[in-house]
Amino acid sequence: MVSIANDAIFPKEEDEIPFKPVIVRAPGHTNGDSLERFTEIIMFGVAMVGIWIGLFLIAYGGDVGEERYMVLFAGGLISATIALFMVEFQAKKNEYHLMISQNYLLGLSFFFMAVGTLWGIRYLGGFFTMNELIFEGTLSMGVIDDEGIYNPGPNMIYAQALGAVAMWFAHQRILDRYKGDTSFGWAVATYIPLALLLVGVGRWIVYADYEVSYPLGISIVGLCGLAMYSALMSNKAINFAVVSVVSGIIPIIYEVLNENAIEGGEGGALSLLIFILIIQGYMAGNERLKQSLAEKMSFFVIGVVVIAMLYASIGDLNLVLGPLKSSNLSDGGLGAFVTLPVALWITVLCAYFPATLRNRVPAMPIGLAFSLWTLNGDEAIVPWTLALIMISYMLFYAKATRMWVANLTLSALSLSYLLSDRIGYGVNQVEVDIAIAIGIVVVAETARRLEKVSIWSSVQTVTFIALSSTILDSDYWFVTWIFVVYLLGMVYESMLKARNGDDLEKRNATLALLTSLIISSGLLLYGKLEISDSYAIPALSGMSLEYLVLGLIVYALFNTVRDVEVDVGSLLRLLELRAAGAYTYDSETNAWYIKEPEEMEILDEASFGSIGRISLAFSLLAITIGISTINADVISGDGFYFVGLYILPVSFLFWEINSMDKISSQSRMIGAFMLLIIAASAMPLMLEAAQQDSDGLFQAGILFDILFLSAPIGAFVLINKRGLD
Structure with missing residues (x-):
C-alpha cells in the first residue's frame, strides 16, 4: 500500500506526475553520483549556515535600525540566486530533469527567496516612509513615532501578502521549467504562505492594531486559499493533508x-474560518481530487471545526464578517440566533453539502451531528432543526447514503443531544427541546423500519435520548416508562424479524x-422507573x-x-472464538489455516x-x-400468604x-443455579421477618420452605421421566 507521503492527489493518469527516469550506470559502477550530489548540498548548507549566522549578527548586533532588514533582504536573495544557479547549471546538462539532490537544492532556493522577499518588503516600507517619498494617506505603510522608530501599519500586511503571492507565481514558473523530481520544491512553495501566516502572527496583529481588519482578514484567507491550491498543483497527498x-x-x-482585541472584535480572527471552510468545501467537491483522500481529510477538518465551535462558545466570541458584527445585534432578538458557532456550523453544512451528496466527505454529516452539543441556548434551535432536516434527507431521499454513515450520524446526533443536556447546554425553551428529542426518536424509528439504519444504531439513539434529563427528570413518572417499553418493544420486533x-x-x-436490559437495570437502580404511589x-x-x-x-x-434469543453459553463461546481469531496454526506444516465451517458448529455444543x-x-x-421489597411486618402478620408470590x-x-426440547446436564446445572439465585434474593425478606416475634412468621416460613423445596423435587421427577438428552 502506498503511503500518503507518496500518494498522488489526482486519480487520472494524465494528471499524475510522470515516472522518474531510470538511472543507467556503466558496468561495475554501482555507487553512482548520489553521494557527490548530497555532498554538494551539505557543503552548501554549511556555507549558508555560516553566512546567515554572520548576517544575523550584523542585523541584530548593536544599534542597527532599519538597515537590519536590508541585510536580511540582500542575504536572502543572494542565497536563493546561488542555489538556483546550481540547480540550473546541473539541470541544463540533463534536459532539465532534476534528480533528488537538485530537488532539495531547489527547495532551499525557494526558502531563501521567501526570506529575502518578505524582509525586503519590510525594509522598503520603512525606507519609503522614513524618507517621505511615497505612500501617504490611505496608502501609508506606517508611521514614525516620537523616537524616530518606524512602526508598520495595516498596509504592510497587504504588501507582504502580495509579495508572497507574487513569489508563488515565480516559484510556479520555475517549477514548470523543470521535469523529474520536483516534489520538495512544490512542498516548499506550498508551505511558504502558511509559514508567513504562522511566523507573522505576532507582528501582523500589532500591524493591524489588534483588530482583525480587512488587510489582516483578506491576507489570512487569501494565503490559506493559495496554499491549498498550491497543494493541489503539487499532486502530493501529504501536502494537501497538511495544508487543509x-x-x-x-x-x-x-x-x-x-489578547488585546478591541471591544466587540472578539472572534474576528476565528470568523475567518468561515471563508476558509468555503474554499475547502469547494475543493472537496472537485472530482479531480481523489475520493479516498477527501474521505480521510474530512475527519480532520471537521475535528478542527468542532474545536473552533467549542472555543467560540466557551469564550463567547462574536461573529465578525466585515461590517456585520453579532455584538451589534439585539441580545433578545436576532443576536440570540446569529452567533459565531452557528455560522461555522451552517457554513460547513452548505459548503460541504455537494461533496456529501457524492459520498466524498462522510465525516461531515457525522461531525455536524456531533458538534451540536457545543451550541448553548436558543442559538441551537436553527442548527438542531436543520440537522433533523439533513438526516431525514440523508435517510429517506438521498439514494447514495451508505449505511455506516447513516448509523454513525444518527448515533452522533443522539449523543450530542445527551451531552448538551448533561453539561447544561442545549435549547432553553422546554417545548422546543422536547420536540427535538421526539424528532430524533421518530427519525430513528422510521429509518429502522425502512432498514435504513441498523438495530444497534436505533437502540443507541433511543438509549441516549432516554438518559437525558428531558426524560429522566420529567414531571410525569410515566415518561421514562414509555421510553423503556418502547426500547424493549423495538428489540422484540427485531427478534421477530430475525426469526427468519x-x-x-x-x-x-x-x-x-x-x-436494553442494562439500561433498564440502571434506571431501576437509580430510581428513575418509580411508579406513582x-x-x-x-x-x-x-x-x-x-x-x-x-x-x-x-x-x-x-x-x-x-x-x-441466543443463550449465555453460545455468547461466551462466540467471544472465545473471536478472541482466538479466524485462523488456526498447524505446527506440522508451519502454516495458518482458515477455520473450517465445522469448527463453528461448536456454538451449538456450548x-x-x-x-x-x-x-x-x-x-x-x-x-x-x-417481591422481596415487601415490608417484613406484612408477611409476619396476617399476610403471611403473600410469601406465595414467589411461586411466580x-x-x-x-x-x-x-x-x-433438550435437557442436558448443563441445562440442569443452569436451572439449579437460577433457583439458588431466586432463593438467595428472597432470603433478605425472610431474615428481616424472622427478627419479629409474631404468629404469622411460622406459617410464612413453612410456606417458603415448601415452595422452594418442591421446585427441585419437581424438576428431578420431570428429568427422570424424560431422561437427559
Whole structure:
C-alpha cells in the first residue's frame, strides 16, 4: 500500500506526475553520483549556515535600525540566486530533469527567496516612509513615532501578502521549467504562505492594531486559499493533508494570541474560518481530487471545526464578517440566533453539502451531528432543526447514503443531544427541546423500519435520548416508562424479524436486548422507573412495584421469541472464538489455516438451551427482588400468604425446564443455579421477618420452605421421566 507521503492527489493518469527516469550506470559502477550530489548540498548548507549566522549578527548586533532588514533582504536573495544557479547549471546538462539532490537544492532556493522577499518588503516600507517619498494617506505603510522608530501599519500586511503571492507565481514558473523530481520544491512553495501566516502572527496583529481588519482578514484567507491550491498543483497527498488541517488551525491561533482585541472584535480572527471552510468545501467537491483522500481529510477538518465551535462558545466570541458584527445585534432578538458557532456550523453544512451528496466527505454529516452539543441556548434551535432536516434527507431521499454513515450520524446526533443536556447546554425553551428529542426518536424509528439504519444504531439513539434529563427528570413518572417499553418493544420486533434470518441477525438482536436490559437495570437502580404511589397496593406495603412490572413485561415479551434469543453459553463461546481469531496454526506444516465451517458448529455444543437466556434470568431476578421489597411486618402478620408470590419466578423457571426440547446436564446445572439465585434474593425478606416475634412468621416460613423445596423435587421427577438428552 502506498503511503500518503507518496500518494498522488489526482486519480487520472494524465494528471499524475510522470515516472522518474531510470538511472543507467556503466558496468561495475554501482555507487553512482548520489553521494557527490548530497555532498554538494551539505557543503552548501554549511556555507549558508555560516553566512546567515554572520548576517544575523550584523542585523541584530548593536544599534542597527532599519538597515537590519536590508541585510536580511540582500542575504536572502543572494542565497536563493546561488542555489538556483546550481540547480540550473546541473539541470541544463540533463534536459532539465532534476534528480533528488537538485530537488532539495531547489527547495532551499525557494526558502531563501521567501526570506529575502518578505524582509525586503519590510525594509522598503520603512525606507519609503522614513524618507517621505511615497505612500501617504490611505496608502501609508506606517508611521514614525516620537523616537524616530518606524512602526508598520495595516498596509504592510497587504504588501507582504502580495509579495508572497507574487513569489508563488515565480516559484510556479520555475517549477514548470523543470521535469523529474520536483516534489520538495512544490512542498516548499506550498508551505511558504502558511509559514508567513504562522511566523507573522505576532507582528501582523500589532500591524493591524489588534483588530482583525480587512488587510489582516483578506491576507489570512487569501494565503490559506493559495496554499491549498498550491497543494493541489503539487499532486502530493501529504501536502494537501497538511495544508487543509493547518489552514483551519491558523484562525484559531490568531484568535488565541489576539489578547488585546478591541471591544466587540472578539472572534474576528476565528470568523475567518468561515471563508476558509468555503474554499475547502469547494475543493472537496472537485472530482479531480481523489475520493479516498477527501474521505480521510474530512475527519480532520471537521475535528478542527468542532474545536473552533467549542472555543467560540466557551469564550463567547462574536461573529465578525466585515461590517456585520453579532455584538451589534439585539441580545433578545436576532443576536440570540446569529452567533459565531452557528455560522461555522451552517457554513460547513452548505459548503460541504455537494461533496456529501457524492459520498466524498462522510465525516461531515457525522461531525455536524456531533458538534451540536457545543451550541448553548436558543442559538441551537436553527442548527438542531436543520440537522433533523439533513438526516431525514440523508435517510429517506438521498439514494447514495451508505449505511455506516447513516448509523454513525444518527448515533452522533443522539449523543450530542445527551451531552448538551448533561453539561447544561442545549435549547432553553422546554417545548422546543422536547420536540427535538421526539424528532430524533421518530427519525430513528422510521429509518429502522425502512432498514435504513441498523438495530444497534436505533437502540443507541433511543438509549441516549432516554438518559437525558428531558426524560429522566420529567414531571410525569410515566415518561421514562414509555421510553423503556418502547426500547424493549423495538428489540422484540427485531427478534421477530430475525426469526427468519441468519445466525448473525439473531446475535445482533440478542446483543441489542442485552444493551436494553442494562439500561433498564440502571434506571431501576437509580430510581428513575418509580411508579406513582397512587398505583401502590395497600396490602403489599413497601413493595417496589416497578421491579415486578418490568420483570413481567420482559418475560411476557421475550418468552415468545425464546427460539430466537441466543443463550449465555453460545455468547461466551462466540467471544472465545473471536478472541482466538479466524485462523488456526498447524505446527506440522508451519502454516495458518482458515477455520473450517465445522469448527463453528461448536456454538451449538456450548449452548445451555433456552433456560440460559438473558431475558429469562433478568425477569426472574427482577420479579424476585420486587417481591422481596415487601415490608417484613406484612408477611409476619396476617399476610403471611403473600410469601406465595414467589411461586411466580419458581413456576416460570419450572415451565421453562418443561418446555425445553433438550435437557442436558448443563441445562440442569443452569436451572439449579437460577433457583439458588431466586432463593438467595428472597432470603433478605425472610431474615428481616424472622427478627419479629409474631404468629404469622411460622406459617410464612413453612410456606417458603415448601415452595422452594418442591421446585427441585419437581424438576428431578420431570428429568427422570424424560431422561437427559
